[in-house]
Every structure is written in C-alpha cells, then in structure tokens.
Amino acid sequence: MSTAFDTPTSANPHPAAPDLKWVNSFAGLGADFYTELAPSPLPSPYWVGRNRALARELGLHDQWLESAETLAALTGNQPLAGSRPLASVYAGHQFGVWAGQLGDGRAILLGELETPRGPQEIQLKGAGKTPYSRMGDGRAVLRSSIREFLCSEAMHGLGIATTRALCVTGSDAAVRREEIETAAVVTRTAPSFIRFGHFEHFSYRNKPAQLKALADYVIARFYPDCREARQPYAALLQAVSERTAHMMAAWQAVGFCHGVMNTDNMSILGLTIDYGPFQFLDAFDPGHICNHSDDHGRYAYNKQPNMAYWNLFCLGQALLPLIENQEDALAALESYKTVFPQALQARMRAKLGLPDEHESDGQLIESTFRLLASNKVDYTIFWRRLCGFTAQSGHEPVRDLFFDLESFNAWALQYSERLAPVDIAQKADLMLKSNPKYVLRNHLGEEAIQAAKLKDFSQVDTLLTLLQAPFDEHPGQDSFAGFPPDWASSIAISCSS
Template identity: 80%
Template sequence: MNAAIDEPLAATSTLKWVNRFARLGPDFYTELQPTPLPSPYWVGRSRALARELGLEDSWLESADALEVLTGNRGAAGSRPLASVYSGHQFGVWAGQLGDGRAIMLGDLQTPAGTQEVQLKGAGLTPYSRMGDGRAVLRSSIREFLCSEAMHGLGIPTTRALCVTGSDAPVRREEIETAAVVTRTSPSFIRFGHFEHFSYSNQHAQLKTLADYVIDQFYPACRETSQPYAALLQAVSERTAHLMAAWQAVGFCHGVMNTDNMSILGLTIDYGPFQFLDAFEPGHICNHSDPQGRYAYNKQPNIAYWNLFCLGQALLPLIAEQDEALAALESYKTVFPQALEDRLRAKLGLTDEQPEDRELIESTFKLLASNKADYSIFWRRLCRFTPQSGHEPVRDLFFDRESFDVWALHYSERLAHVDQGLRADLMLKNNPKFVLRNHLGEEAIRAAKLKDFSGVNTLLTLLQAPFEEHPGHDSFADFPPDWAASIEISCSS
C-alpha cells in the first residue's frame, strides 16, 4: 500500500471537497495517491490565494498543511486522481499523454468558487511514460512565481498556493532536488482531453466531457441551437483574449502544445516561459524549440492552430464542418481587436481614433529596430509628456532620430487626450515588475541554499506589479549581461 494513505487523513480547514471531476467516471482518470517525499519544508506560500480559498492562516502555517500539500498525508474528503488526455506536441500528434506528475486532490468548494487542487511533482502515475513523476525545485519556483505574477498582471491563469521542497534527489541534466507545487484552477481540462476521446473514437465519453464543461463553465452555450459549436466559439474568444494579454505584456509561453491549452482560456503549465527583455519579435524562449514554432510573434497563430485541432476533436458532436469553421472565425476578429485595445491602453489613449493602428505599428517597429527593453520602455513612457524632453524614454534607443520622429507623432496624438486620465491608464497597464528570467534564477540559486527570502520578495512585488514598491527599483532594472546565457527548456 502507498505510504501516503497509511497516514491519518487531515482536515483542510473547513472547506468541503465536492470532487466534480471524479464523477465523470474511470474512463477519464486513474485514482491513486501521491508518493510521499522525505522531510519536506516550505519554500513559498501565497497567502493572498489562501485567503481567497478560505484557508485559515493558522492551517497554512501548520505541519499538517506541509504534509498534505507535499502529498505525504491524505486530506479528509479528497479523492486523488490523475487524468488522461492526449495532444499535439510541436505540431505532431503525440497520442495518449495525461497527468504524468500531477495528481489532483479533488475539487474544493471555496469563497472563490469551486477550485480543483493539484499537486504537481507528486510522483509516478500511469501516464508518466518515461518520466519519474517528480518536479524539481527550480521549475517549481518558476511556476509558483509566474502563476501569481500573471494573476497580479490581470492575465487569466491557473494559480499557485505554495511550493514545498525536499532534499530527495531527482535526476535531470544533473542531480537536483524535488519539489511540489500546489496549484488551483476552476478546471485543468485541456484541449487535449477532447482530442483524446475524439481520436480514440470514444464519442460517448467525448460528449460526457463536453456536456460537463458546458454545464459547469459555459452554461449559456446550452441555450443555443448547437451547444458544441457555441462551446468552440466561446473557447476561441477566451483564447483570443488570452493571446492579446500575452502579446501586450511581452510574455512567451514556450510550449503551446494542445495539451498545454486550457479549455477555460487560462495560462497553464509554466515551463520554458519568459517575459521579453529586449524586444525581438522572433524571440524563442524555449531551447527545446530550435525551429521557433513557439516564438513570441507566432503565438497568436499557434493558438488558432490549436483551436482548429480542438474544432476537429469536437466534430463528432458538431457534425457540420461549416459550423465548426464558423465558430473558429470569431478568433480572427476578437484577437486583433483585443490586442489593439490593450495596446491603446498601454499608450494611454483614452479614446479610439482611426490613426491609432498606424501609431501602434510604428511603436513596435521602433522597438524592434532598436531592440529596446520592452517592460522598461512602457513603464518609462508613463512619464512621457509632449512638453518634456522625453530623455528617460529616448535613452532606450540608439537611433535617436527615429525616436524623435515617433515622439512627435505620439505627442500629436496625445494633444487630444486628457493627461491626467492618460497617466492613470498607463500606470495601470504597464507593470513596473515582471518575472524576468534573471530574477527567477537569482531566487532559485538562493533557494538551493535554503534561503527563500528571494522567493518571498519576488512574490510580494509580482502580486502587485503596477505599484512602485520603494526600495526595490533594482528588481525593475535592466537584466545583467549574464541573463542572456540562461537556457530554459522543456526539461523540468
């Protein structure tokens, strides 16, 4: 018997496990217990998320919580399982995949609504394939921080409650130590879940899954003449808004396989992600992607490709191909408009004018030709005024003449904008702090020495990235030269 279920069951505060996903039946998952880790310790905790979930502070500080959230002890009422799904990886059908190292404890009823709770790195599952079912400290810290950073930025995402560590060895390119991320989401269902049942001709299970998603998350689709086409359209539109948010903030996901795409339009599975330093449209953040399939500027089209795969998976339910294609068309109109709206806000344009698209395009051409620092440009631009010399922004560009031409164009547009409203709008849409690779790397290096202060400091800054946080300006500065040598791959 797995040692995890030999331990007494723990009571996680007063929250109730409702275990909705488990009701779908055994075709959708395998029930199993997490594999314990020796001598766990806290690495980081998101008390903000804990409060949203209704968890008591005293419990999150307890030894009981440490054991439960590492997978060493069962939680009363939970029903641990690993779900099965399939997917396209780097554009190629990969067949059956599934939760290879994530075990869902169950669904909790919380003040924030029903939330699935997963332990990532909790041990072997039937879907681990050649993997060991574990996660390492470095990748776990990155996922923990970026999940909460994206939430702080207002970008739809899964959340991360905590990271626990253990000195248990895990082999990757070198021997590392183990860690577990506790992450939450209304659902972790992916495009690949639908592909799994469609490709295996399990159409009854496909319908069960689609009905569950509609009833739980897209009830308005049930009122339409073709609810499954309506579901595809709704997912397309949510995904379009997500891509607009990624592109506007300069976020690169790095591995947009169909099994890493959320049916709820959330950012999911933080592996080789990166926030842009210098603005290079073709930047590839994943060193496992030498062809650049998932480069920054390709993400919007890849999202549409993935949605097309989802549409194919739903065809047995939609029946008419034309209806599926029509549902996908919404992405092509929603994404550009959503991106333009976000970029107009970043520029401080409080109304919409015909010339805005040209201004946006010229802004990105200027950034790309000068490889200007993306986040610093936008934050400094918040202080730009038509009457000033613009030096803090101008200093970011080696081609000063081109900048001056652009600044004149921008100033002319700002003449029709209320300056007080503009400044407020820009400061709320251009973060001072993002999780740059070098910041995460510094926190990871310290954490490997059992110093978790860097993790906690970053968490505080990233949960409120638009605030000034006096005394922490170094966290919003240019990356050091060595940052360019950081390699992030699919290995974690």
C-alpha cells in the first residue's frame, strides 16, 4: 500500500487518502488535558498558500498538498484517518493579569505525525468553536492567517525557533470582527504546542498529579537530560529559561516585536508561537509598540526581554509544587539573566562583522543602538548596507541614512577602529549571513492580504519565496527590500483576528 511518504501509484490516485503515521502522544495524557471534538466545516474552501518546502521536510510528496482531499481535510471538512482531533486546556496571565482558564479557543490539534524531522503536531487554527472559545466564534480571518503563514516561515528563514505553517485555506464564509471578513484556516506544525499556561492551569487549580504528568511528559519527550538531574523539574525550568533566552536574543537582534507575550503565548520549547499583532521594526524606536491593543506598552520592543523573564517567573511559580525548594527555582531562572545578554551580544557582534570577542564590543553595540534610535534609521536597511562598510570604504550608503552626520562620523570612526584587524572577506561573509535583506514588513503583508481578498494569491507566493531565503539577493525583487511607504505607519495591528 502507498503511504503519504511514497510516490502515489495508479492503484491509489488520491495522495490524501493513504494512512498517515500518527502517534497522538499528547492524547495519552488523558481527558483532564483536553476535549476531543471534530473541526467545524467551512463551505467551498480554496487554497490561499502552500508551503511545499515544509511539506517535503515532513516527508509529504508534492501531490499531497495539491489534492482536493487534502484541501478538505486541512480546512476541517473531513477527517484524516488515524488523527485524533482535540482542543487542549490551559490558563495564563494576559497583559500581566491572571486570566484563569483559557485553552484552544479556535485551534484543534489533529495529532502527532511521524515525519523525517521526528514527531510533529499538526494543528488547525480557525477550525471552529471549542469548549474553550469563551465568547469567540472559533474562527480565524484571512488577514491574520496570511500574516501567520508568512511570518512563521520568515522566522524560520531567519534561523529563529518557531512554529511553522504548512498551508492556509480560505472560505467565503463571513466572520464578524470590527467589520465583516472571510474565514481561513492555518495548518501549523511544531514538535509541541504546549505553553507555559498549560502548567499554570494545573498548578493554580491545585492538581499536582496532572501537573506532574505534564512535566514528566515534556521531560521525556523534549528534555530527556533533565531526568538525570538532582532536581529534574528545576532542570526543566532552567532548560526552558535558556531556550527562551536564545529566542529573545534572536528577536531583539532582528528587530522583531511579538506584541502579545502573555504566558499562554509562550512555548515550553522556546518557539515563537501565536503570530498576532507582530511587526518587524521599520524606523528604529526602542519603545515601539506594535500592538494597538497594548495601551500601556507592556510588550514594547525594548521591554520584551524583561517580559520573557516575567513569564518564566510565572512558569517557575507553576512548577514550584514539583520543585519544592524555592531556592532551586530561583537558581534555575537565573540562567536567563546570564544566557540572554551573552546570546544577544554574540548576535550583535555577528551583525557588526566581528568574528572575535573584544572587551569594547558591548560599548560599540550600545552606541550603535543609540545612534539608530536618535536618527530613527530603518533597522533592516541599515544592517544590510553596513555589510559593505569597511575601515577604508563603503561609508556613503550607510551615512546617507543619517541626518546627524557629526554623530555618525564619530560612530563610524569607532567602528572602523574596531574593524581594522578584521579580515574583510570574513567580515563580509559573517554580516551577509547575519543581516537579512528581506523581512515581513507590515506593508508587504498588507499588500498581499489586499490582493488575496480579490483571490490573487501571487503576492503570498512571492513573499513566501523571499522570506524562506531572506539573506539572498533575489535579483529583480529589490522593491520588497525597500523603505516602507508613508502609509505603512498608519497600519493598525491589534489582537483581533
């Protein structure tokens, strides 16, 4: 019999029909952790975007992502044999306030698929109401689904830990938000979608057996080294803290703003998860707030590292019944304070083309950030142009970005002195691999969304290609790497999706 990992034969012409190799290990935790239910169908679905590169990484042949059967299955209109659809329960702190029980309000986990990359959970986001939808309709709209589809792949292309999206399907079914929009479903993948909030749910409800079962499951599946530690649950907290620190350093270095860093949006695997009101910086503003629902700027760009630690502290509190000793928990959290600055400085040295560490690098990095902020310089374009800067030449394209030339010249002298002993070829190679030419700016996403509303998905496809290889030149596509238009600053992104 053919499987989804084989080439289809004439005896089996429908590549969506064969059995997929499901594991469904999360379902093995028991009914306290989820509610089993089927997705809700949508009428007349159509393809919006397909990530063929990811499909191949998962071992799925190209035809599988072309068929009508797959379209129906990944819209939630028909089951995939062997899957076990469920919505998980979790809790969380939202904008610093305990929100109590939350859960998958519009996401349905189909199960875990065996792939060449190891087991991968397959989840449909926007697949209808669940017991955790609260006042919501369980749906996602086209605009937010396209943004998540493109941005998760953009982050992967940048080398940043993230969930990924296999496809987006659409339907003309009406969905009411601030205005009437149309429905869409994102099929997203990750080794696990478990969040800090899963642990908070059982801890706050005083369910130690379930809390322990969840922690043991996560350790066994994803952090097996922790089992050998003196205190396995403190070791788990430390491992999560360190992964989160590396993720945050990557966000800050590339100028990524998440916008809604609630504990229910924090991955236990240190993955970027739940793309809502995100943004890549245009003009560099350390206090930039990308989420128009964030009235007090809790998740501004420059506050993200501290908010990640705050969330980890909440995770530590949730795990305390298992760790037992508060000192062990605090010691585990301290690793974040060590790893984050080290990881960020390493990334910034690479962006500056500095292969070796020098005691003055911290000062140079800080002066670079201050200069960018005082001149409101475009973040991505600055770093890409800087790739051509040497101690002797290449200053003009970078200088043209600044209005305060005196400050720029002083900084350029400092930078040139640091570059003097560095091999030019080595520096250029390091910088071109560290400073992307293409990021998913808000206006690019908006243009693709407006075209998609007219059933033109070509810009979605083009952006996907560019964002999968953001450090490459892509001849003929420079318009996607230019300055944002004036109207881009008026784009309002909120939690509504």
